Amino acid sequence: xxxxxxxxxxxxxxxxxxxxxxxxxxxxxxxxxxxxxxxxxxxxxxxxxxxxxxxxxxxxxxxxxxxxxxxxxxxxxxxxxxxxxxxxxxxxxxxxxxxxxxxxxxxxxxxxxxxxxxxxxxxxxxxxxxxxxxxxxxxxxxxxxxxxxxxxxxxxxxxxxxxxxxxxxxxxxxxxxxxxxxxxxxxxxxxxxxxxxxxxxxxxxxxxxxxxxxxxxxxxxxxxxxxxxxxxxxxxxxxxxxxxxxxxxxxxxxxxxxxxxxxxxxxxxxxxxxxxxxxxxxxxxxxxxxxxxxxxxxxxxxxxxxxxxxxxxxxxxxxxxxxxxxxxxxxxxxxxxxxxxxxxxxxxxxxxxxxxxxxxxxxxxxxxxxxxxxxxxxxxxxxxxxxxxxxxxxxxxx
Amino acid sequence: xxxxxxxxxxxxxxxxxxxxxxxxxxxxxxxxxxxxxxxxxxxxxxxxxxxxxxxxxxxxxxxxxxxxxxxxxxxxxxxxxxxxxxxxxxxxxxxxxxxxxxxxxxxxxxxxxxxxxxxxxxxxxxxxxxxxxxxxxxxxxxxxxxxxxxxxxxxxxxxxxxxxxxxxxxxxxxxxxxxxxxxxxxxxxxxxxxxxxxxxxxxxxxxxxxxxxxxxxxxxxxxxxxxxxxxxxxxxxxxxxxxxxxxxxxxxxxxxxxxxxxxxxxxxxxxxxxxxxxxxxxxxxxxxxxxxxxxxxxxxxxxxxxxxxxxxxxxxxxxxxxxxxxxxxxxxxxxxxxxxxxxxxxxxxxxxxxxxxxxxxxxxxxxxxxxxxxxxxxxxxxxxxxxxxxxxxxxxxxxxxxxxxxxxx
Numbered sequence: 001x002x003x004x005x006x007x008x009x010x011x012x013x014x015x016x017x018x019x020x021x022x023x024x025x026x027x028x029x030x031x032x033x034x035x036x037x038x039x040x041x042x043x044x045x046x047x048x049x050x051x052x053x054x055x056x057x058x059x060x061x062x063x064x065x066x067x068x069x070x071x072x073x074x075x076x077x078x079x080x081x082x083x084x085x086x087x088x089x090x091x092x093x094x095x096x097x098x099x100x101x102x103x104x105x106x107x108x109x110x111x112x113x114x115x116x117x118x119x120x121x122x123x124x125x126x127x128x129x130x131x132x133x134x135x136x137x138x139x140x141x142x143x144x145x146x147x148x149x150x151x152x153x154x155x156x157x158x159x160x161x162x163x164x165x166x167x168x169x170x171x172x173x174x175x176x177x178x179x180x181x182x183x184x185x186x187x188x189x190x191x192x193x194x195x196x197x198x199x200x201x202x203x204x205x206x207x208x209x210x211x212x213x214x215x216x217x218x219x220x221x222x223x224x225x226x227x228x229x230x231x232x233x234x235x236x237x238x239x240x241x242x243x244x245x246x247x248x249x250x251x252x253x254x255x256x257x258x259x260x261x262x263x264x265x266x267x268x269x270x271x272x273x274x275x276x277x278x279x280x281x282x283x284x285x286x287x288x289x290x291x292x293x294x295x296x297x298x299x300x301x302x303x304x305x306x307x308x309x310x311x312x313x314x315x316x317x318x319x320x321x322x323x324x325x326x327x328x329x330x331x332x333x334x335x336x337x338x339x340x341x342x343x344x345x346x347x348x349x350x351x352x353x354x355x356x357x358x359x360x361x362x363x364x365x366x367x368x369x370x371x372x373x374x375x376x377x378x379x380x381x382x383x384x385x386x387x388x389x390x391x392x393x394x395x396x397x398x
Numbered sequence: 399x400x401x402x403x404x405x406x407x408x409x410x411x412x413x414x415x416x417x418x419x420x421x422x423x424x425x426x427x428x429x430x431x432x433x434x435x436x437x438x439x440x441x442x443x444x445x446x447x448x449x450x451x452x453x454x455x456x457x458x459x460x461x462x463x464x465x466x467x468x469x470x471x472x473x474x475x476x477x478x479x480x481x482x483x484x485x486x487x488x489x490x491x492x493x494x495x496x497x498x499x500x501x502x503x504x505x506x507x508x509x510x511x512x513x514x515x516x517x518x519x520x521x522x523x524x525x526x527x528x529x530x531x532x533x534x535x536x537x538x539x540x541x542x543x544x545x546x547x548x549x550x551x552x553x554x555x556x557x558x559x560x561x562x563x564x565x566x567x568x569x570x571x572x573x574x575x576x577x578x579x580x581x582x583x584x585x586x587x588x589x590x591x592x593x594x595x596x597x598x599x600x601x602x603x604x605x606x607x608x609x610x611x612x613x614x615x616x617x618x619x620x621x622x623x624x625x626x627x628x629x630x631x632x633x634x635x636x637x638x639x640x641x642x643x644x645x646x647x648x649x650x651x652x653x654x655x656x657x658x659x660x661x662x663x664x665x666x667x668x669x670x671x672x673x674x675x676x677x678x679x680x681x682x683x684x685x686x687x688x689x690x691x692x693x694x695x696x697x698x699x700x701x702x703x704x705x706x707x708x709x710x711x712x713x714x715x716x717x718x719x720x721x722x723x724x725x726x727x728x729x730x731x732x733x734x735x736x737x738x739x740x741x742x743x744x745x746x747x748x749x750x751x752x753x754x755x756x757x758x759x760x761x762x763x764x765x766x767x768x769x770x771x772x773x774x775x776x777x778x779x780x781x782x783x784x785x786x787x788x789x790x791x792x793x794x795x796x797x798x799x800x801x802x803x804x805x806x807x
Contacts, residue, residue: 017689021682028678032671043664257446259752261657264442266749267762268661271434272668279427279672283679286423290416290686 004311008318018291023327025287026381029280030331031338034377036276038339038367039347040269045229046365048251051258053128054191056251057095057223058232059239064247070101070114073174075218076246084242090226090235095122098208099220102171104151104201106159113155113199115171116221117208126225129189129202138163138187140202147207148186152197156188163188169203173213181211277380284381285388292316292393299393313393320389321382328381332374339367399707403714413687414719420683421723421782422730424676428774429731431672435665436765437739439658440623445753447647448524452491452617453626455645456633461614462643467496467569467607470614477636481618484632486625489520491617494603498566498574500596502556509554512595513564515603524619525586525597534558534582537599543581545597551583553593558582562596569609576606623647624767677781681788684716688789695793696801709790716789720782724775732771739766 012019052058063076078096085091098117103110120141124130130140133150141148149167151159161167165185173179183203191197209216226235232250240248252259299312346366407414447453460469473492482490494515501508516525518537532548544562551557560580568574578598604610618633620626626646637644648655698708742761745753 018686021685025678025682029675032675036668036671039667040664043660259755260446261442263749263752264438264445265657265661267745268435268438268442268665270747270749271438271762272431272665275427275431275434276668276672276675279423279431280675282423282427283420283675286416286420287679287682289419290683293412293416294686294690 004315008315022323026327027331030328031334033280034335037373038369042365042367052251055196056254057126058226059224060249061222062247072100078217078219081222088238090231092225092227093125095126095223096219097221100171102169105168108160116202117205119205126223132189133187145184145186147183149183150187150202153188153190154197175213179211281384284385288388316393324385399711400714403711417683417719418723420680421720422727425724425727425778432770432774433735433764437762441762453620453647454618456616459643470612472612486620488621489619491520492613493615495614498564500562500564502562514597515600517600530585532583532585541599542602544578545582545584548585549593568607572608574607681785684785688792692801696798700798709793712789716786735764738764
């Protein structure tokens with residue numbers, strides 16, 4: 001038995017160039033495969049982050065009937081929600097919002113949309129809307145304008161208003177009275193989504209509260225941020241258990257088309273990886289086949305001097321395993337280095353897009369890879385190359 | 399020289415086969431990956447279009463700005479028929495959409511809704527595909543009833559057989575008033591449509607608004623996403639751009655297009671790594687071959703064969719092998735891709751379940767596109783050309799005495 005190990009080792013060192021070629025091929029394959037995995041991981045994470053950041057946040061909590069109708073009198077108690085959120089470790093921060101349908105009018109025209117009352121300090125933690133307001137388009141409730149309102153640039157064009165223009169907002173209080181209040185434009189934001197821009201405007205909580213005729217300490221909507229995308233489901237389950245009378249929605253449930261896109265993306269991921277690994281398997285198998293077939297003469301010689309077929313097979317398998325092991329290691333280490341470098345700065349895939357405008361977000365990908373992926377790739381490649389080496393040996397021995 | 403190359407190949411068919419097989423694997427997987435990538439993109443775009451319209455939308459220019467019923471377009475039904483017989487047009491879906499107030503005796507208030515007049519037969523491919531009848535029956539052609547969404551039913555608290563009063567403004571100022579029985583309740587995956595739309599047959603809507611042969615939008619569904627441009631160019635003659643606005647799917651789902659682009663970009667990058675993988679494989683095979691034949695080259699050079707000639711022989715030999723591999727790959731992948739472009743691959747798993755919620759069958763059609771074959775063919779061929787440089791360099795730098803002495807050791 002020992003002699004087989006010895007022979008296998010010697011075989012590897014005897015033909016250094018071939019062994020190293022094999023190692024390089026496997027290392028390239030493993031590197032490519034693991035980097036693709038890292039890339040797709042990073043992509044899956046970052047693709048919807050913009051949508052979450054700008055529009056929905058990770059989770060939203062509403063009073064049960066509120067989400068359908070935006071009815072002002074369907075409010076919930078802030079304290080209850082807060083206690084529940086504090087009890088869930090996945091939650092990182094939350095913004096407590098008031099929300100109502102409103103009509104924005106100027107001298108020229110009027111536009112109906114959803115008015116969201118926020119607290120600035122809370123809101124900037126869960127949403128990145130503030131970052132889309134550049135310096136020449138005002139601020140996100142930082143200026144000293146009395147009763148500022150932040151609307152989208154699209155709405156501003158429709159209403160024909162500029163910074164500091166006056167807008168009259170009409171809304172219904174919970175008792176059914178129509179309230180008319182004057183706000184001034186404090187900032188103009190712009191996201192990539194026309195739909196969202198057309199129907200959303202932000203005001204400060206404290207400015208909106210007096211006109212809604214609702215008790216103190218209540219909210220209509222709570223936008224919740226969790227630590228990362230993967231923990232979303234867990235956090236949602238925990239919250240719905242803690243708040244059974246409330247309606248807890250994940251980001252893709254708030255806007256169902258996202259669910260559809262997400263599902264397609266998962267499918268695309270899966271198919272890309274499946275096909276890639278099949279190609280990897282075939283190319284390793286092909287190369288193994290070549291290197292074993294090439295040594296046909298050597299094997300028949302060994303057989304003639306009395307070595308059993310099983311032993312020869314074992315020898316080849318040990319050889320292959322050894323070479324594969326080294327190759328895989330090199331490939332994985334290479335991948336680790338590249339991922340470590342690129343995960344900090346991210347890889348900007350903007351250059352692939354023909355259209356330069358409007359995709360400032362979501363085009364930078366931060367590759368990630370975890371231990372489990374490493375183990376999977378390692379096992380997979382070992383199995384592939386073992387299988388690839390056994391079948392040609394059997395053929396040769398006949 | 400070509401003859402010499404050919405003879406070389408025949409002399410050692412197994413060696414030729416090993417390079418052929420690595421080129422074959424390269425080209426085969428690149429082609430498959432390319433059509434998979436395109437197929438996934440097309441399937442996902444299609445599924446979204448089924449919910450949000452059609453591949454092409456035609457509406458009059460003034461209507462797109464005002465959304466007023468006075469600006470809808472009147473079109474002869476002969477023109478619609480002529481569109482529907484164009485190649486690749488699957489369905490023409492004329493709709494008449496207008497706002498109206500509805501009320502029912504069970505509640506004191508009235509609600510503003512969008513009345514959508516649709517052609518019940520053609521919509522079987524669109525709305526019916528992405529929805530589910532909760533109660534009642536789908537329209538037959540001349541039905542006078544309305545179908546409402548599940549959420550609206552719950553909101554208004556009405557059921558099948560109840561009558562809804564509709565009040566609105568019809569075409570050119572006539573008043574549109576009528577009583578309509580609720581004929582069915584439909585479950586739609588998109589809640590916003592569900593809650594503010596009411597469906598009725600096109601003929602009933604045209605009668606209500608007194609707008610015969612008038613449509614607010616015409617949607618065209620194509621059977622293949624890549625053929626939309628062809629249809630567009632056909633219909634441009636019927637609908638002049640001064641009067642009508644023709645928007646294709648790229649504009650219609652503008653907002654989601656960025657996700658498709660990203661998917662596309664990721665596919666591109668995975669593809670790049672695929673090239674790296676198959677390229678290194680081909681290179682490996684060629685390196686092995688060159689090493690093996692070093693002695694042969696040395697002998698040839700030492701007996702007086704010019705190195706250029708030897709390189710050229712080598713070049714021809716490898717080109718031949720590469721071509722065999724490439725053509726083999728195209729021949730094998732062609733029927734596979736063709737088969738799966740007509741017969742979808744069903745999908746299973748969590749993501750497919752999500753799709754089912756939207757009443758979309760989780761299946762993927764591969765994209766059968768000749769330009770894709772040519773593109774991949776050329777790319778892999780270029781990889782081969784780059785790889786061939788290796789033996790040529792080796793031959794040019796070959797040290798004859800070393801090559802020969804190896805034999806002795």
